[in-house]
Amino acid sequence: MTIRKRLYLTLEPTEKGGIIERIFEFFLVSIIILNILAVMLDSVEDIRGKYDTLFVNFEYFTIIFFTVEYIARIYSIVENPEYSDPIKGRIRFMTRPLAIIDLLAFLPFYFVFLDLRFLRIFRLMSLFRLFKIARYLHALKIFKKVLTDRKEQLILSFLFILFVLAIISFVMFYAEHEAQPDKFSSIPATMWWGIATITTVGYGDMVPVTALGKFLGGLFAIAGVGLLALPAGILSSGFFELLHVDRPKEIKKCPHCGKDIHE
Structure with a gap:
């Protein structure tokens, strides 16, 4: 099995995988939940003043993690027959709603340095990280089918x-x-x-x-x-x-x- 194939199986929850895929899925869901919890606690002035450095470092880690994850998904998606074309397939995948959510989960934070006044606005973009969990929850898929x-x-x-x-x-x-x-x-x-x-x-x-x-x-x-x-x-x-x-x-x-x- 090639490295790209292994990467695709690890990142794609619809594919059946082994223990590595399960560990990554648990780790990713945990990161998303911790992100939302961090945003909530950061709004409490006493907690923010005491653990501000911890929140900032965790934010940096999260941005890097989701950036690497997004690049890895784009790189390995050609293993899916539906997106097998190296260019057109990747472009079609990048325009999917979940792929756009993946991009919005980290991209706005790279523009914070332009004006620090917009920092709090970009913090709201952390909510997109919560939507990333949708691909791993079977209950949401059932709810979507019922709505459809x-x-x-x-x-x-x-x-x-x-x-x-x-x-x-x-x-x-x-x-x-x-x-x-x-x-x-x-x-x-x-x-x-x-x-x-x-x-x-x-x-x-x-x-x-x-x-x-x-x-x-x-x-x-x-x-x-x-x-x-x-x-x-x-x-x-x-x-x-x-x-x-x-x-x-x-x-x-x-x-x-x-x-x-x-x-």
């Missing part, structure tokens, strides 16, 4: 929610505008109240005071529970079908003769 299979039903349910939101905001505006012109100043402003109500958040910054407004608000609050249950039910049924219905039935065998048992 149920996208039409989900789109229709969200459109229906927006339709109801627009209607109730239109009616609520005319019910409350005269009593509270500063709060319910327009239909788009009233839609903020509708969003807070339909999600049962209820910030309390916009509250109906008229009798009609309270009546409509109560109806919308109750209806909101059922409306938000629509996409949740679609997703749950999609997960159930994917995890249970599509799974091949297990054939029981006789413990004595070893033949299949048919019910």
Whole structure:
């Protein structure tokens, strides 16, 4: 086996590998999690002042590690028959969403020296490192498949929610505008109240005071529970079908003769 082939098998989670691949996968996922934890702790002033040098050194290590990993992926991807062409294959791979995320995980930090005022903005780019973990989580692949299979039903349910939101905001505006012109100043402003109500958040910054407004608000609050249950039910049924219905039935065998048992 060539070094490039071994490198490809190590970096690509969809390929079956041995202990080396498992160790690298665990190490990479650990680095990603530690990165997000470091960004969170760095926002705490007391911790940042005490361990600032540690955070900086870990950031340098991470940038170098992800840079080498990205170059290695580009170099070894030609081992995949889909990207076998040395130039066109690598270019096609580099334009994939996950490859772009890999690039954004480290590239912006090379431009920090241009202006230190943008350092905190570039720190937000660390979130792209969290997305790198997607290729190693089977659960995210299942979630993506469910979203793909149920996208039409989900789109229709969200459109229906927006339709109801627009209607109730239109009616609520005319019910409350005269009593509270500063709060319910327009239909788009009233839609903020509708969003807070339909999600049962209820910030309390916009509250109906008229009798009609309270009546409509109560109806919308109750209806909101059922409306938000629509996409949740679609997703749950999609997960159930994917995890249970599509799974091949297990054939029981006789413990004595070893033949299949048919019910």
